[in-house]
Amino acid sequence: MAQEKISKLIGLFADKIEESDAILITAGAGMGVDSGLPDFRGVEGFWRAYPIAKKLGLRFEELANPYWFEKDPHLAWAFYGHRLNLYRKTQPHRGFKILLNLPYPKFVFTSNVDGQFQKAGFHPGKIVEIHGSIHYLQCTLPCREEIWENREEIEIDMENFRALNLPKCKFCGRVARPNILMFGDWNFVEVRVNRQLLNFEKWLAEMEGKKITIIEIGAGKAVPTIRRLGEKLRRQMGATLIRINPREPEGGDIPIPLGALSALEFLEMELKKRGVIE
């Protein structure tokens, strides 16, 4: 896109930030791409990240399914264990810090299960992880409505895509699974996400009548949870929706057709120029 058009959009983006009383950051898998994480856009995208899944003929929706924890837990944990190890060693890119330093009350709402916002220093009480978190475990049954922190080290034979060890439920000894909402999932333990949602409702109530700007980053259309949320709050609360996405930025108030990191670095530059941040 022409430099001139980008500068204009970044200018509008900065105007909206300056006018805000509060900022809601909403994010999908695209937020992690500049940290080196894969998104799962389309079946081809998923298979690029997991060539072995292509060999097995399994799409994301099929592999991210509680069924495998019963049928073949070593396969299920190869997938989730690999992601766990990957998310643990990943450092959030600088865009997270830029967001963190915006001088406004902030809340994060994400469908990512990677824990990168916490790692970047966002307040855990101001985050909703609507699809759960890979850093927590629950029983596959579940034998009780409880979750616990995932401190397991999972070793994986990547050639055969098998986990070499399996985490167990600390109450009943069955195989444990990540506290992540999967496809066709009736067993997801919701205690943590429900607590987070209460925090979010409280925050929204405090922001009643104030100007909220939503910065949506890297949210796709396949599982449109994040996009829908922004569109709903825009309608219901008159929030402004900034949509950062290099491929599908349309549908909000200001479409920014860039990757997360470069869009946020442009914003930072503009806000520094205006003296909004140092």
Ligand SMILES: NC(=O)c1ccc[n+]([C@@H]2O[C@H](COP(=O)([O-])OP(=O)(O)OC[C@H]3O[C@@H](n4cnc5c(N)ncnc54)[C@H](O)[C@@H]3O)[C@@H](O)[C@H]2O)c1
């Ligand atoms: N890191 C994670 O936790 C993770 C990773 C993959 C998938 N998931 C799960 O899979 C589902 C996938 O839905 P989704 O919409 O989050 O992901 P998605 O893969 O369907 O879409 C990703 C979006 O990010 C955009 N994108 C690509 N590169 C980008 C960049 N550099 N900067 C900004 N945007 C970029 C793409 O154009 C696309 O619209 C969700 O349920 C999510 O929970 C989570």
Ligand SMILES: [Zn+2]
């Ligand atoms: Zn159990």
